Amino acid sequence: MEHLQPVRSLVDRVYDSLLDAICTGEMKPGDRLAQDEIAARLGVSRQPVNSAIAMLKAQRFVTERPRRGVEVAPVDRDLFQSIYQVRGALEPLAVQLATPRLTPGTIARGRDAVAAGMEAMQAGDAAAVLRADIAFHTFLYDLSGNRILADTMRLNWQHLRRSMGEVLRFPGMTAQVWKEHGRIFEAMVRGEAGEAAQAMRAHILDAAQRVQLRPADGGQADTDG
Amino acid sequence: MEHLQPVRSLVDRVYDSLLDAICTGEMKPGDRLAQDEIAARLGVSRQPVNSAIAMLKAQRFVTERPRRGVEVAPVDRDLFQSIYQVRGALEPLAVQLATPRLTPGTIARGRDAVAAGMEAMQAGDAAAVLRADIAFHTFLYDLSGNRILADTMRLNWQHLRRSMGEVLRFPGMTAQVWKEHGRIFEAMVRGEAGEAAQAMRAHILDAAQRVQLRPADGGQADTDG
């Protein structure tokens, strides 16, 4: 008999629901968050909605506009660039820290994560590719054992998700990205922490260069990993 | 006639009040956060207290314990080490990004920040030293123009504050720390971004090595910058 799982609070559930709507683009930058409307739609009272919005505000997913209330925060080039600069610093650190912590079990899981991404890419499933991308990197953060890094990057990936939803599309997913993931991970498996970290850094910087923000009329671009 | 400043919500004010109590050590790790008591003490109703606690929980300043409610999160060696590892990656990035953005005005402000820290150190005022330390680094983050980095490190400094409050004392503040700050900043002023970033990285790694966690009976240690 297992422990009974605690029921998650309505605040947490509303938060997740709103965050998901924001990150998938269901709610666009500039959209107002009307508490009454959200409460009615989710079938809860306004209070947990109010609390959830406060949390989203603290994390900058939404922003307060004078005389306009709370709206979904804008996505701009700066945000994207800022995240990639930070990734360029933190992802190599994650790789460096994770490498000596690999075990047979986690090696298998890492290879599975890379393979899953490759499959999703070949299937042309953009949402699955993004999920696989996040899963692979999150796996590395967790393996690093550095919870500040993991928490930071988890939050950053949420911002990335919405950047991609608003700014980018996934028409041109490339095998190169997943091959690079594979190479980085195999360098880790061989114990070459420095090489792997350098390769990850190059991979992120390269991705930052390659990603194009969508022009107003909807250009297309390769994504990153 | 200026814009009237918006009144800050009670949720925000309660959040700040609690965060300060946690970071200064007024509330210790393991202390329970009783909503009724906090509400009574701050003279507000429970609802904004409940919201503020949810935000603190999301940022891991407090943690939920089964059958015990919400308590101040523990401070341990891992947390400290995690923060320093992340600092080792992000502070050099901040320096790198900030260096080409220096202006005569910000140069003067940076020098003032270093001088203020030196003064506080010489006055033996531990709290002022910590404030000056935070101010100097925060100045660099803001100057970097990368808001993800700035937000991340602001949050990390709050965790550091409470780590220091719980784990460390400030008996041995050294001139060396502030001299290094000065050297790093002057390298930036000369436009040597790479040198300055390397020096900052070395400074952080050195600090991480030098900082000792307080033994149970209250040892003493030098702090960092």
Next chain:
DNA sequence: ATGCCGTATTTCGTATACGAAATGCGAAAC
């Protein structure tokens, strides 16, 4: 003395109420 049960109390998530502030709309004045 110990364990169990019933009851009272405490705590907290969330619904609801209240009131302040912001917004919208129509009518009157110019």
Next chain:
DNA sequence: GTTTCGCATTTCGTATACGAAATACGGCAT
């Protein structure tokens, strides 16, 4: 036609109420 003002409506911060769950305590049975 345009501007201003008064009133109605909407929105949201926060206080209060309600009810569920957890905890504490006293009494009774073994």
